[in-house]
Amino acid sequence: MRRDGDDPRLAQLRTWLAALAPAHALALETIRPASDDASFRRYFRVDAGREGHPSRIAMDAPPPMEDCRPFVHAAAVLRDAGVHVPRVLAADLERGFLLLDDFGSTTYLQRLQSCAGDDARIDALMHDAGDALVRMQAASRAGVFPDYERALLARELELYPQWYVERHRGVALDDRARATLHEAFDRLLANNLSQPRVYVHRDWHSRNLMALEDDNPGVLDFQDAVHGPLTYDLVSLLRDAYIEWPEERQLDWAVRYWQAARARALPVAPDFGSFYRDFEWMGLQRHLKVLGIFARLYHRDGKDRYLADLPLVLSYTLRTARRYREFGALAQLIEGVEAAPPGAQPDAVFPRGVRHGF
Numbered sequence: 001m002r003r004d005g006d007d008p009r010l011a012q013l014r015t016w017l018a019a020l021a022p023a024h025a026l027a028l029e030t031i032r033p034a035s036d037d038a039s040f041r042r043y044f045r046v047d048a049g050r051e052g053h054p055s056r057i058a059m060d061a062p063p064p065m066e067d068c069r070p071f072v073h074a075a076a077v078l079r080d081a082g083v084h085v086p087r088v089l090a091a092d093l094e095r096g097f098l099l100l101d102d103f104g105s106t107t108y109l110q111r112l113q114s115c116a117g118d119d120a121r122i123d124a125l126m127h128d129a130g131d132a133l134v135r136m137q138a139a140s141r142a143g144v145f146p147d148y149e150r151a152l153l154a155r156e157l158e159l160y161p162q163w164y165v166e167r168h169r170g171v172a173l174d175d176r177a178r179a180t181l182h183e184a185f186d187r188l189l190a191n192n193l194s195q196p197r198v199y200v201h202r203d204w205h206s207r208n209l210m211a212l213e214d215d216n217p218g219v220l221d222f223q224d225a226v227h228g229p230l231t232y233d234l235v236s237l238l239r240d241a242y243i244e245w246p247e248e249r250q251l252d253w254a255v256r257y258w259q260a261a262r263a264r265a266l267p268v269a270p271d272f273g274s275f276y277r278d279f280e281w282m283g284l285q286r287h288l289k290v291l292g293i294f295a296r297l298y299h300r301d302g303k304d305r306y307l308a309d310l311p312l313v314l315s316y317t318l319r320t321a322r323r324y325r326e327f328g329a330l331a332q333l334i335e336g337v338e339a340a341p342p343g344a345q346p347d348a349v350f351p352r353g354v355r356h357g358f
Contacts (some may be wrong), residue, residue, distance in 0.1 A: 009042075013060050016097050017046065020090050024099065027055035034105070034129060040065040045102060054102060056089065061096040068093050074145070078222055080287035081139035081199070084215040087221060103218035109206035109242050126237070127208055128216045130257045131231055137198040138264045140227065148200055148228025153192055157185045157285060168295035170342030184321075186329040191281045195229040202226060204233035205240045216295035230261075230268065231275070235283040239307050239316050241290055254279060263315025280301055280320050284327070287317040314338070 017026055027049035034045040034057055042060040048189075061068050068091060078085045086101035105219040108125065115121040138238040161181055165171050173181075201208075202224050210218035234257055238250045245253075258275055288332045290313050321331035 009060055009062055010044075012095065013044070013058060013097055015093055016095070017058060017099070020099060021049070024056060024089065025050040026056060031058070034102075049250060054344055057086065057100040057102045058104060059096075059098040059100060061098070063094070063096050066096055068096055068098055070225075071098065074222045074225045077139075077144055078136060078219065078225070082135045083219050084212070084217065085219050092202070103210040103212060103220070104227070106211045107207050108209035108211055108217060109240075111211035112206060112243055124221075125211065125216070126253055129204070130234075130253065130260065132217060132219065133201075133204060133237065134257070134260050134264055134266065136201070137230065137233075137261070137266055139184055140198040142227060143198070145225045145227045148197075148226040148232075150189055150193055151225075153189055153228075153285065154185065156289040156292075157188070159296065160288040161292075163292040163295040163299065165337050167299050169337055169340070171337050171340050180329045180333050184327055187326055188281055188285045190280060192229050192285055195231060195278050195282070197227050198230050198266065200226050200228040200232045202232070204236040206243050229278075229282055230266070231279040231282040232286065235279060235286050239283050239287070241287075241294075241313050244312055244315075251276075280323070284320045287313050287320075291317065 014028060014031065017028055017031070020026060021028055025048045027047045030047035031044050034043040040062055044058045044060070045055055046058055047055045059068070059071075061071070072091060072093070074086050075085050075088050079087070086103060088098055088100060090099040091097070108129065112122060112125060115125070161173055161178070165173060169277065201219070201222050203221055204219075208219065209222040210220060213219050234254065238245065238253055254276060255272065258268055262270075268283055289308065294310055294313065297306050298304040318331060318334055321327040321334060
């Protein structure tokens with residue numbers, strides 16, 4: 001970690017924590033990075049200075065790039081819904097500092113990987129994650145979180161051509177290719193917006209779920225919660241960008257979720273086939289977005305660790321696009337992008353007439 005003189009935000013955070021140290025038994029000399037993040041937020045762990053007291057997490061969310069208020073609001077809403085989220089123990093909203101419960105350092109991703117081959121333990125973990133998701137959704141009310149409306153969903157889809165196709169793959173898109181994308185995007189948006197609306201975490205996946213002994217899982221990174229499509233978070237969990245499951249297991253877990261959601265009177269489709277189609281189409285929106293986000297994290301923000309996860313996200317995207325006749329043209333376009341050398345001209349990637357007839 002850099003010295004405080006080279007890190008003014010860390011120096012300010014230390015000063016703020018010093019005033020809290022007596023009440024929370026903080027040993028300030030133990031402060032150290034706790035986790036990496038895809039945003040401007042940073043997290044530090046601080047051990048307790050007295051026996052019997054827990055360690056804490058300090059969040060640094062520098063204004064104006066970050067705003068702690070949505071985090072504090074979402075933490076209260078989700079805790080009231082029965083979701084195990086960190087308590088906000090102290091806050092300086094103007095300067096962007098929070099003191100939080102510490103859920104440890106074992107993510108779902110680490111625990112699931114350590115359980116490889118033990119289907120019963122994996123099923124138990126996934127059941128806990130699905131049960132917590134249903135609890136959150138069952139508490140949903142309009143007007144509590146921002147609406148996951150068409151403009152936001154559409155902006156997310158545009159990350160694919162802007163950051164993945166043109167910037168990362170270096171492939172030019174002509175008017176015909178853009179028309180193919182926009183036709184597919186319109187189909188996806190119509191489906192996404194027709195789904196029942198619930199609280200949506202937006203990243204209910206294995207790096208944001210913490211494996212705990214009690215009240216599992218601990219849920220992090222919820223500050224971007226919205227009110228939107230019911231299948232969104234289930235896609236995040238079952239078609240995780242960081243760990244892959246056989247499709248038959250995804251299907252089994254999706255059925256279990258659907259049954260639990262019906263038992264809680266959530267507005268899922270009464271026919272599982274219709275529900276699963278909505279799940280897949282929501283997944284196609286999410287994975288096109290994630291391809292763009294991971295490319296942007298690399299090219300704009302200099303974070304290259306997400307590049308290793310691109311192949312899995314791309315396989316989800318192509319698998320779904322190929323499965324539905326409505327997205328046949330989109331599948332061909334994606335295949336053309338993947339086959340093209342950097343700097344390829346549109347006609348070399350998308351021969352005229354290839355994408356017609358769908």
